[in-house]
Amino acid sequence: MKSQIVYKIQRIFTNTIIHLLLLTVAVSCLYPMLWVAASSLKTQETVFKDTSLVPREWRFQNYVQAWREGGFGRHFLNSLVYTVLVVMGIVLVSSLAAYGFSRLEFPGRNAIFYIFLLAMMIPVPGSFVALYALLNKLRLRNTEVGYILAMINVGLSTSIFLLKTFFDKTPKELEDAARIDGCSKFGIWWNVALPLAKPVLAVVVVFNALNVWNEYLLALLIFDDRPKMPLQVALQTFQGEFLTNYPLLMAGLTITAVPIIILYLLMQKYIVKGVTQGAIVG
Amino acid sequence: MFKLVSKQIIIGLLIIYLSSLSFLGCSPAKTSLPSSGVTVVVWHWMTDRQPAFEELAQRYERQTGTRVKFELYAPSEAYSQKVRAAAQGENLPDIFGILASKKDFASFIKAGHVLDLTPYMEENSGFWRKSFFENALKTNVFVQDDAYGVKPGIYGVPIDTMVIQMLYNKKLYAELGFQANNPPATFQELLQVGQKLKGKDLQGFVSGWGEYWMLDCFANNYAFNIMGKDKVLATIRGEIPYTDPDWIKVFSLFKELTDAGLVSSGTITMVNKTAEQLFANERAVFAFNGSWCVNVYRSMNPQLDYGAFMPPPISDVYPMAIWGGAGSSFMVNARSKNKEEAVRFLQWLTQKEQQVFLAKHTHNLPANQQAMQDISGVLSEFAKNMPFVTHPNIWGISEFSSVIETFDRGLQSIILGQKSPQQVAYEVQKAKEKELARKKAQ
Numbered sequence: 001m002k003s004q005i006v007y008k009i010q011r012i013f014t015n016t017i018i019h020l021l022l023l024t025v026a027v028s029c030l031y032p033m034l035w036v037a038a039s040s041l042k043t044q045e046t047v048f049k050d051t052s053l054v055p056r057e058w059r060f061q062n063y064v065q066a067w068r069e070g071g072f073g074r075h076f077l078n079s080l081v082y083t084v085l086v087v088m089g090i091v092l093v094s095s096l097a098a099y100g101f102s103r104l105e106f107p108g109r110n111a112i113f114y115i116f117l118l119a120m121m122i123p124v125p126g127s128f129v130a131l132y133a134l135l136n137k138l139r140l141r142n143t144e145v146g147y148i149l150a151m152i153n154v155g156l157s158t159s160i161f162l163l164k165t166f167f168d169k170t171p172k173e174l175e176d177a178a179r180i181d182g183c184s185k186f187g188i189w190w191n192v193a194l195p196l197a198k199p200v201l202a203v204v205v206v207f208n209a210l211n212v213w214n215e216y217l218l219a220l221l222i223f224d225d226r227p228k229m230p231l232q233v234a235l236q237t238f239q240g241e242f243l244t245n246y247p248l249l250m251a252g253l254t255i256t257a258v259p260i261i262i263l264y265l266l267m268q269k270y271i272v273k274g275v276t277q278g279a280i281v282g
Numbered sequence: 283m284f285k286l287v288s289k290q291i292i293i294g295l296l297i298i299y300l301s302s303l304s305f306l307g308c309s310p311a312k313t314s315l316p317s318s319g320v321t322v323v324v325w326h327w328m329t330d331r332q333p334a335f336e337e338l339a340q341r342y343e344r345q346t347g348t349r350v351k352f353e354l355y356a357p358s359e360a361y362s363q364k365v366r367a368a369a370q371g372e373n374l375p376d377i378f379g380i381l382a383s384k385k386d387f388a389s390f391i392k393a394g395h396v397l398d399l400t401p402y403m404e405e406n407s408g409f410w411r412k413s414f415f416e417n418a419l420k421t422n423v424f425v426q427d428d429a430y431g432v433k434p435g436i437y438g439v440p441i442d443t444m445v446i447q448m449l450y451n452k453k454l455y456a457e458l459g460f461q462a463n464n465p466p467a468t469f470q471e472l473l474q475v476g477q478k479l480k481g482k483d484l485q486g487f488v489s490g491w492g493e494y495w496m497l498d499c500f501a502n503n504y505a506f507n508i509m510g511k512d513k514v515l516a517t518i519r520g521e522i523p524y525t526d527p528d529w530i531k532v533f534s535l536f537k538e539l540t541d542a543g544l545v546s547s548g549t550i551t552m553v554n555k556t557a558e559q560l561f562a563n564e565r566a567v568f569a570f571n572g573s574w575c576v577n578v579y580r581s582m583n584p585q586l587d588y589g590a591f592m593p594p595p596i597s598d599v600y601p602m603a604i605w606g607g608a609g610s611s612f613m614v615n616a617r618s619k620n621k622e623e624a625v626r627f628l629q630w631l632t633q634k635e636q637q638v639f640l641a642k643h644t645h646n647l648p649a650n651q652q653a654m655q656d657i658s659g660v661l662s663e664f665a666k667n668m669p670f671v672t673h674p675n676i677w678g679i680s681e682f683s684s685v686i687e688t689f690d691r692g693l694q695s696i697i698l699g700q701k702s703p704q705q706v707a708y709e710v711q712k713a714k715e716k717e718l719a720r721k722k723a724q
Contacts, residue, residue, distance in 0.1 A: 239357055
C-alpha cells in the first residue's frame with residue numbers, strides 16, 4: 001500500500017517535471033510567433049512602446065498594406081510555383097538516385113555517393129559566385145528555370161542521403177516478389193520502393209519545401225527582375241539599412257508563414273513516422 | 283498491364299513537369315526593354331528611397347523620354363554579394379552603388395567596372411563637380427600617388443550626404459534642470475549632465491558602440507579636437523606614438539564619460555538600431571548618431587523633440603571634426619552601352635530641384651550644396667556643421683586594421699573599467715609597432 005502511494009507520488013512528480021519542461025519548450029517556441037503576430041497589428045510607434053502580446057489597437061490594415069506594398073500577390077504565386085517544382089524535382093531525382101545508390105552495383109558508386117555527402121558540407125553562400133558564373137554561361141541567369149535547377153541542386157544531397165539510408169534498411173525480399181511478378185527495376189522503384197518510402201518522402205518534401213519557401217539570397221543573386229522573385233525577397237522591402245518597418249515586416253512574415261504551417265500540419269503524421277523510422281538518422 | 287499503367291503515369295508526370303519548366307523558361311532572360319528609347323537600369327539597396335526614386339524616374343522619362351528603372355535589392359549585405367557576383371559575370375547594370383571600403387571600390391575600378399566621371403564633372407568649367415559638397419565628392423575621388431593605385435579621377439556621384447553628431451532629447455534635458463535649447467557647449471558641461479542623472483531611471487548616452495566604427499568615429503572626433511588633423515595623420519603614418527600625452531587624453535575621455543555616469547557598460551555591446559530605439563523611446567538623454575537618424579526617429583516616434591549639436595569640445599586650440607561625407611553614391615558601369623544616358627541621368631538627379639525633392643521625401647541631407655538651403659528642422663542642424671566634416675576615406679592614408687581593432691577593444695576595456703587609458707595606449711602602440719615592423723620587413 002505504502003509503496004503504491006510512493007509510486008503514485010513519484011509518477012506525479014516526474015510527470016509534473018516533464019510537463020513543465022515541455023511547457024517551457026512550447027512557450028519558448030510559440031512566444032516568438034505570437035510576438036510576430038502581435039507586432040503585425042501594431043503601429044511603428046507602438047511596436048516599441050507597447051510590449052504586450054495583445055495590442056491596444058488592432059491594425060488589420062497592416063496586412064493589406066504589406067500585401068500591396070510588398071507586391072505579395074505576384075511573389076506569392078512565384079514562391080508557390082518554385083516550391084512545387086523544386087520539391088517535385090528533388091523528390092524525383094533524389095529518390096531515383098538514392099535507389100540507384102542503394103540497389104545498383106556500378107563502378108565508383110561509393111565515391112559518387114560520398115561526393116554528394118561532401119556537397120552537404122558546403123554552405124550555399126560559399127558557392128554563390130561559382131553558381132552565378134555557371135548560370136551566366138548557360139544563359140540561365142535571371143530565369144525561373146535557372147533558379148529552380150539551382151534550388152533542386154541545393155536540396156539533392158541531403159535528400160539522397162535520407163532516402164538511401166531508408167532504402168538500405170528496406171528488406172530486399174519485398175522487391176524480389178515484385179521481380180518474380182515481372183516488374184522492371186524502374187517498376188520496382190515506382191511500385192515498391194516509393195510507396196514504402198512515404199514517411200521519408202514526407203520528411204524530404206517538408207524540409208525542402210521549407211527551404212525553398214524561406215530562401216531569398218540565391219533568388220536575389222540569380223534574378224535581376226523583381227517580378228520573378230519569390231516571397232522572401234518581397235519581405236526585404238520593409239527592412240532597410242537604417243529603417244525597418246516592423247509592423248509591415250511582421251505582417252508579411254505572418255502571411256509567408258501560413259502556407260508552410262498548413263503543409264506541416266497536413267504532413268505531420270508522415271513526418272513523425274519518418275522520424276521514428278530512422279529517416280533522419282545521422 | 284500494371285507495368286504499362288505505371289510507366290504511363292511516370293511519363294505523364296515527367297511531361298507535366300518538364301512542360302512547366304519550359305513554360306517558365308519562355309520568359310526573357312534579360313530585362314524587357316520598351317521597343318523604342320533607352321532604359322537605364324539602376325541597382326540600389328536603399329529601401330526607404332524607392333518611392334522617391336520611382337517618382338523621379340517618372341519625371342525624368344516625361345522630360346527626356348529615357349526610361350530609368352530602379353531595381354531594389356535589400357538587405358545591404360545581400361546587395362553587396364549581388365554586385366560582386368554581377369561584376370564577376372560582367373552583368374552589372376548601367377548604374378550601381380558599391381557598398382564597401384575604398385580599397386574594394388578601387389578593385390572595382392581596376393577591373394574596369396567603373397567609369398571615370400572626371401571629363402563629365404569638368405565640363406563647363408567644372409560646373410557639375412562644384413555643385414557637390416567637397417567632402418561628399420572626395421569619397422569618390424582617387425588622387426595621384428595615394429595608397430590605392432588607381433588612375434586619378436572621380437569615379438562616383440554622391441546622391442546624399444551624412445554627418446555624425448550628438449543628439450539630445452530636449453524634454454528630458456529640460457527635466458534635468460537644463461535649458462532645452464542650450465545643449466552642452468563644452469565637454470565639462472556634458473559631464474555635468476551625468477551628475478543630474480544619478481538615481482534616475484534614464485540612460486545618459488547611447489550609441490552603436492558595439493559596432494566598432496561608431497566608437498572609432500567618436501574617438502577620432504576628439505583626437506582632431508585635442509591634437510589637430512596633422513598630428514592624427516602623423517600618428518597613422520607612424521611618426522607619433524599612441525602613448526603621446528594627447529592620445530592619452532583621447533583615451534581618458536572615455537573614462538571620464540563612464541565615471542560621470544553618462545556611459546554604461548551596456549553601451550559597448552549596443553548595436554546602433556538598439557541605441558536608436560532607446561533614444562526614440564525617450565529612454566536616453568543623449569545619442570551619438572548619423573543624420574540618417576532623422577528618418578529613423580520620425581518613423582519610431584514622430585513626437586520626439588530633439589536637437590543635434592557638435593560633440594562638445596575639450597580643447598579650443600583645434601576645431602572639432604565630425605565624420606561625414608557621401609551617404610550613398612552611384613557609379614556608372616564602364617562597360618554599359620547606355621553609359622552616356624546613365625551619366626546624363628545622374629547629372630539630372632543631382633541638380634538642386636531633384637536633390638531638394640529627395641531630401642524632403644527621404645529626410646537625408648542632399649549632396650548638392652544649393653539644395654541644402656531648402657532644408658529645415660533637425661536636418662538643418664546637422665547641415666550647418668558640414669564645414670567640419672572629415673572621414674578616413676579622404677585622408678589618403680589608413681590605419682592598419684589590427685591597430686584599429688586593438689584601439690576599439692581598448693576603449694571598450696576602459697569603459698568596462700578593466701584597463702587604464704595608459705595601459706590601452708601602450709597596447710595600441712605595441713600593435714602599431716608590430717605592423718610597422720612587418721611592413722618594413724616586406
